[in-house]
Amino acid sequence: MRPYILTETNWDALRNENFELAILPWGATEAHNFHLPYSTDNIQADLIAAESARLAWDKGAKVIVLPTIPFGVNTGQRDIYLDININPSTQFAILSDIIEVLNHQKIYKLLIFNSHGGNDFKAIVRELGLKYPKMFICVSNWYQALDRMEYFDNSGDHAEEMETSLLLYLRPDLVLPIDKWGEGKEKKNKIKAFSEGWVWTERKWTQISEDTGIGNPKLATIDKGARYFHDVTIKISKLLCDLCEADIENMHE
Numbered sequence: 001m002r003p004y005i006l007t008e009t010n011w012d013a014l015r016n017e018n019f020e021l022a023i024l025p026w027g028a029t030e031a032h033n034f035h036l037p038y039s040t041d042n043i044q045a046d047l048i049a050a051e052s053a054r055l056a057w058d059k060g061a062k063v064i065v066l067p068t069i070p071f072g073v074n075t076g077q078r079d080i081y082l083d084i085n086i087n088p089s090t091q092f093a094i095l096s097d098i099i100e101v102l103n104h105q106k107i108y109k110l111l112i113f114n115s116h117g118g119n120d121f122k123a124i125v126r127e128l129g130l131k132y133p134k135m136f137i138c139v140s141n142w143y144q145a146l147d148r149m150e151y152f153d154n155s156g157d158h159a160e161e162m163e164t165s166l167l168l169y170l171r172p173d174l175v176l177p178i179d180k181w182g183e184g185k186e187k188k189n190k191i192k193a194f195s196e197g198w199v200w201t202e203r204k205w206t207q208i209s210e211d212t213g214i215g216n217p218k219l220a221t222i223d224k225g226a227r228y229f230h231d232v233t234i235k236i237s238k239l240l241c242d243l244c245e246a247d248i249e250n251m252h253e
């Protein structure tokens, strides 16, 4: 029983506990190229959050990891069989209810631990911040915590070398053999401004990738996944310690 994982701990342990920071991992249920499981984002969210919390807990940080929300925003993937979309307005409702509980129980710090590129919590956090002024709510994307090109040879953002390496390390039993791996070739928008990053539109997944992947996974290895997991959890654990220690009335210098 890990005392910092809510799904494992119990009322006996919790009735006299005072947590400083709640961590809410949030993933998605969606195709990841041909070879990775639909739960790829949830597995990464679960295991990276848990290991980061363990490292922080061992340093005395009072953190509690809430259960991972398994569905994310997949509005651009409605044509992909059993990609399960929940809308941003549903995410708002879920977050609003969870924050109401935390606020009432005086756990005033919340980290939304995001694992899926289609989830975008900024606007939601702004609005809920108005509603719950005592709460300090922040969002992290673990996949942006490190410079991925220091760990991996090929870029990409979906079922690519990084995610494939992580799954080979974390859940090798759920990764299909290499002859099943698609190339993850992304078709770019014909209008150049979109590639420059200053104009945005949602990517319609079936129009941009044959195998649902974005980024070639072929150079993925267990060792690359292990090294990245080690470094990213150390970095995130430092954030958790910093958030626990922070005085939310006095955050700036």
Ligand SMILES: [Zn+2]
Pocket: 032, 040, 041, 115, 116, 158, 159, 163
């Ligand atoms: Zn993913």
